[in-house]
Amino acid sequence: MFSPSLEGVVVGETAVSEVQGVKGQLLYRGIAIEQLTALPHWRVAVLLACEAPVHEDRLVDFERYMRRHSVLCTQELALLDALSSTLHPMLMLQAVLPAINESSNTDFPLPMSSAGIAHGYALAAKIPALLVYWRTRQLERIADANIFTLCSPDHGSLAWFLRHFPGANDNADSRHVLNTAQVLQMEHGYNASTFAGRVCASTDAPVQSVLSASVGTLYGPLHGGADQAALEMAIGIGQPQNAHQFVLDTLNSKRKIMGMGHREYKTLDPRAAILKPMAAQLCQHDDAHANIFATLRAVEEACQEQFAMQGKSIHANVEYYKGAVFHSLGIPSDFFTALFAMSRVFGYLAHYEEFRKHPRLIRPRARPARQIPE
DSSP states (O other), rough: OOTTTTTTTTOOOOSSEEEEEETEEEETTTTGGGGTEEEEEEEHHHHOOOOSSSOOHHHHHHHHHHHHOOOOHHHHHHHTTTSTSSHHHHHHHHHHHGSOOOOOOOTOSSSOOOTHHHHHHHHHHHHHHHHHHHHHTTTOOOOHHHHSOOOOOOTHHHHHHHSSTTOOOOSHHHHHHHHHHHHTTTOSSSSSHHHHHHHHTTTOHHHHHHHHHHHHTTTTTTTTTTTHHHHHHHHOSSSGGHHHHHHHHHTTTTOOOOBBBBBOOOSSOOOHHHHHHHHHHHHHSHHHHHHHHHHHHHHHHHHHHHHHHTOOOOOOOOOHHHHHHHTTTOOOGGGGHHHHHHHHHHHHHHHHHHHHHHHOOOOOOOOOOOOOOO
């Protein structure tokens, strides 16, 4: 079977998650996503990682492990300082993750055995601090090194992240919304970045290379970068009344409207069904945010109207309204995809563990290109 995008081609099996595109359902280890958003995101990460339920003592130990490894040592801060502060946060993550030294990690508490898996989770634990420090550098502020180098009772948590990320809104509602968003985007089958990681893992590359390959793939606007693109599109449109003409012009020029539609789902993306109402509620308290949300909704409605004229249906995917959610939390648009990576890293690690149990080099064939006669 030939498919340039591998669409419809089965290339493996996974028990980590299941995307039921026709039904509009997403399951993590057989559990519907709607049942998981109330759980702390790190507990969902454990659910993804392990084939069998984990004892409560192991869960507590895992939380402690992640907290211990969420600090940044002085050498890691120096590594960040050596990079240009103009670097996009996703490029920073892609560059830094493989450069962090591996510790002994002899106390990793989860029943996982792949080479380097403990280091993979240690790297995942550092991402919140990496992003907080990077935003501080962007703003040319002098950061208190103790924030990053001394472990606190909630170090590495979403509450810690919101409290220390410059400009973020830290309150109970913000923490709940961010936790929900992180659970929703933690895993999604053989998406492009997860598959890129599995290809990298198939070469017997170390886990830090796998995470770097996955993060680099996630950065693309046709994948994880759609959240930033959708928000910046809405800001560029300006007002809801401009949406109809924008959609007409975009579709007529054969350009994509970022965040509209999803290759897997034939109906509404179940993650978007959860996130859109949250975005509406968050954005109603501020005129600028309310205008952005209204513009996004107007673009979606105009798209649906145009597709309906062709006998087709289309819905916004989870990326489309996620940008409005993050924007209302005080997160700048160039960090949206990095927050995606902060969550999806746990999906990458679950797939790494699964793949390394039965590894095989991924090596597809290519057919000769057809020669065009002169």
